Amino acid sequence: MRLLIVEDEPDLARSLARALREDGYAVDVAEDGDEGRFKALENDYDAIILDWMLPVISGLEVLVDLRKKKRTPVLMLTARRAVDQRVEGLNAGADDYLAKPFDLKELRARLRAIIRRSAGEARDQIEIGTVVIDTWGKKITLAGQTVSITAREYALVEYLALRRGKMISRTELYEHLFDENEDSLSNLLDVRVSLVRKKLGADFIVTRRGQGYCIP
């Protein structure tokens, strides 16, 4: 899962990025509205965390411009609590809304919820054969046994599981699972896929040469 954080307070952006990277997300950061709008339109993010008050152009303007082209889920952050503003944000196409200061746990839950909704999956658990993926706890069990899995491996499984049956290209996986600072020419993805196969079974992820990966 690849996220964009648009936040002008550098300390907040940095600590949010660190927390979400530890959850297995690939995270890009933009410091002002203009940069945020550019990145949001350029890349296919799985979700965007967008601050309302931004230099150059406001978060609301970014959202309005984004909605003309993309359905990327957006979680608005603001220091204001006025109901009018919340309504305005949601009307402009925000998927959810969180007031500062927020609880990190709540932010994660809301983020997962908007990502799941956009993938058309409204449940906390995805069952594939004997494999159960708990999107809430970010855990995977195989035949009732918890599988030890890293956050980045989990992200790969969740991304494919949410799009079960669809062939996902390597490019798309790179775009969604790695941030802008990671090299897409490396074999990091192949390594990750083979580690998942070792843990969940060789047939769990199917490879089709030249097309990509799929959970059947």
Add this chain to the structure above:
Amino acid sequence: MKWPSSSIRTRIQLWHGLLLACILVALGIAAWRLRWNDELRRVDRELNEALSQMHRILGAGRPAAMRGNAGTPSPPEQFTMPPDIAAQIAERGCYYALWTRAGKLVAHSSNAPATLTMPKLESGGTIVTHWRNSGDAREGYVFTPPGECIFAGVSVAQERAAMVRFGWWLVALGGGVLGIGLLVDAWIVRRAIQPVEDIIGAAERISRGHLSARIDSDSASHELKRLTKVLNETFASLDAAFSQQARFSGDVAHELRTPVAVIVTDAQNALERERSAEEYRETIATHLRSAQRMSALIESLLDLAQIQSHTDAAHDPCDLGALTNEVAESLRSLAEQQGITIETSLSPAPCTGNTLQLVQIITNLVSNAIQHNRSGGHVRISSKTEDGRAVLRVENSGPGISPEHLPHIFDRFYRTDASRNRKTGGVGLGLAICKAIADAHGAELTASSQPGASTEFALRMPSSAS
């Protein structure tokens, strides 16, 4: 004096009632006296009739020689009342008596009171009828020139009883009029007081927190219309002050939320797992920066509150030029670090003001000019006296302020896009503090800008003569 009720309505009604009662009592007394005097005059006429009849008879019985000579009185030792005259007198209900000069009762009617005594001689010579009241009787008497006393009286017990009835009738009538008067008065007073009640109602609604409540000024009478207008204006400015205060509190909360969000997010994330010493150091440094930002905000808020609540801070004569020179020198190294040159052209500009506050305003203006500048730019500071007023100008080569932001830059927490970036570090109160200081000094603080080229702030102190 302690009133049973402090309500204006009650007081006005009490006064009106008192006044009406006094008028009614005075009228009643006058009416009663008039009627009684009428009665007495009627009685007196009848007595006079009897007296003159007796006087004529007395004169007829006297020798002719004596009639012409008043000086040598010869009182009759005997006098007989002719029966027809006596009957006439008795018919009127009167009684009579006649005394000789020596005081001897020579004739009296049978119905005369037994205790009747001769009145004291009051005036000799002229014939004057004297009147007196004796118990229930009205009596009149005349001394003839020779010295006899002709006396007639009548009982007025019936008349007195009638007057008592009349008195009660007056009391009843007066009470009725007073009662009706008070009712009518209550209605009039209530109508007259109604606008005051409206004002009280509105004031009560406002005191309960409905700050937008106003008095309906259409129903008020002319005098109260002005009061209503003044009160409505007062309420409106109170309302505005309160909502401004509420907005300000909201802004403060908003400004505090971001650093708090940083601390909460960063701390929660740091505590999620074991971290390296380097990571902990970074977390603590982040928290310190947030705490410092909150501290700076609090300091600025306190400054602002102090300037606004202590407008009576000591004002001394000082030189705006010299103060500016001190500030410019202390900020020169900071400017140089950012590649900005400070150019000064400072002439003495005497004025009156609070030195500490003036230093603060100059510092804020100059550091703003350094911060919002292009690298390699300049800050020009000048001071001089214009039309008897000390004037300070701070001009920079910064990006300028676009016209739509210019009217708002002195508002608290107002940030233009260019200055909103957290990297510049401000809390959004610097110019608001400058404005508050200028206001406290009665000075003018204005800003003008050519977007993309320069911005100039000008502080014009009031004329030192005033």
